[in-house]
Amino acid sequence: MKQGKLWLIVAAIIAVALxxxxxxxxxxxxxxxxxxxxxxxxxxxxxxxxxxxxxxxxAQWKGKVLVINFWASWCPPCREEMPALSRLQIKHAANGIQxxxxxxxxxxxxxQYAKWHxxxxxxxVGDSTTTELTRAMGNSxxxxxxxxxxDAAGTARMTRLGLFSEDELDSVLISLTAK
Numbered sequence: 771m772k773q774g775k776l777w778l779i780v781a782a783i784i785a786v787a788l789x790x791x792x793x794x795x796x797x798x799x800x801x802x803x804x805x806x807x808x809x810x811x812x813x814x815x816x817x818x819x820x821x822x823x824x825x826x827x828x829a830q831w832k833g834k835v836l837v838i839n840f841w842a843s844w845c846p847p848c849r850e851e852m853p854a855l856s857r858l859q860i861k862h863a864a865n866g867i868q869x870x871x872x873x874x875x876x877x878x879x880x881x882q883y884a885k886w887h888x889x890x891x892x893x894x895v896g897d898s899t900t901t902e903l904t905r906a907m908g909n910s911x912x913x914x915x916x917x918x919x920x921d922a923a924g925t926a927r928m929t930r931l932g933l934f935s936e937d938e939l940d941s942v943l944i945s946l947t948a949k
């Protein structure tokens with residue numbers, strides 16, 4: 771019986787430690803590493819397939835406020851923030867804001883996920899160069915979700931490793947489109 775209680779205590783300590791780590795990772799933002807200065811041109815030079823397999827040049831969104839969200843279907847925090855990103859895309863589309871989800875996943879998983887959880891913004895499937903692009907965009911830990919917000923001129927205004935709260939991202943988007 772004592773050994774069972776000991777294992778329960780150890781499991782509880784591990785759960786608390788993991789929870790604290792997730793909390794810390796999801797509450798980083800303004801202090802996260804900034805993307806390399808050449809990251810925006812590299813982003814716009816990319817062409818990735820969407821969930822229908824059609825190639826989408828990211829340059830088509832040049833001049834818009836861009837929210838680039840790197841995610842994967844197997845990533846619980848990624849899936850958790852996607853409904854908020856969809857709501858924000860709908861809310862801010864008329865103000866020149868474009869949210870783009872770039873999956874670091876295989877195409878079949880992304881297509882299946884999108885079938886059951888549609889988004890209001892395009893989902894693209896990363897290729898072999900996408901992981902290097904995320905690193906150039908400031909994701910030195912190569913963790914997900916990872917989000918970069920670019921203003922309309924292509925300057926990175928915020929990066930976030932971990933969950934972005936809907937209210938915080940909404941405030942950032944409002945500030946970037948205020949006239």
